[in-house]
Amino acid sequence: MTKHTPDAKKSPDLAPAPDSLRTITCTGCPMGCQVTVTQEPGGEWHFSGAQCSRGDVHARQEITDPVRPLTTLIPVRSSRTPLSVKTSQPVPKALFWDFVDQIHRLRIECPIHTGDILAENLMGTGIALIATRNLE
Ligand code: SF4
Numbered sequence: 001m002t003k004h005t006p007d008a009k010k011s012p013d014l015a016p017a018p019d020s021l022r023t024i025t026c027t028g029c030p031m032g033c034q035v036t037v038t039q040e041p042g043g044e045w046h047f048s049g050a051q052c053s054r055g056d057v058h059a060r061q062e063i064t065d066p067v068r069p070l071t072t073l074i075p076v077r078s079s080r081t082p083l084s085v086k087t088s089q090p091v092p093k094a095l096f097w098d099f100v101d102q103i104h105r106l107r108i109e110c111p112i113h114t115g116d117i118l119a120e121n122l123m124g125t126g127i128a129l130i131a132t133r134n135l136e
Pocket residue numbers: 026027028029030031032033050051052053054055056
């Protein structure tokens with residue numbers, strides 16, 4: 001008598017991809033290339049599918065140290081209008097919400113001009129916070 005286990009019923013088509021295989025969408029331009037990332041048994045990464053070298057760079061960044069651009073609105077003490085801000089460079093994905101918390105705890109006052117640096121060393125990373133509009 002054959003014993004039927006859940007694995008015996010699985011279709012080969014539904015088998016999960018190996019851990020070493022990932023597809024990452026490059027955000028370098030509107031082409032949105034799908035970059036397939038595989039890891040050789042020796043640990044070396046291999047990238048395919050990008051239309052230019054930026055895709056490999058983006059995919060490598062994404063698998064080793066993912067970052068995200070951060071823009072947000074923050075309240076300003078003497079203004080009813082919130083201030084739009086951005087970080088000077090993308091922030092580590094793992095710390096994204098910690099950055100947001102720190103940014104929203106800042107006490108900012110008018111006048112503010114586009115390009116003003118509102119904080120210089122967010123989360124101790126050297127990443128700055130920059131105003132992206134004027135507020136008088
Ligand atoms: S790999 Fe090059 S062409 Fe493709 S999305 Fe990235 S930047 Fe654009």
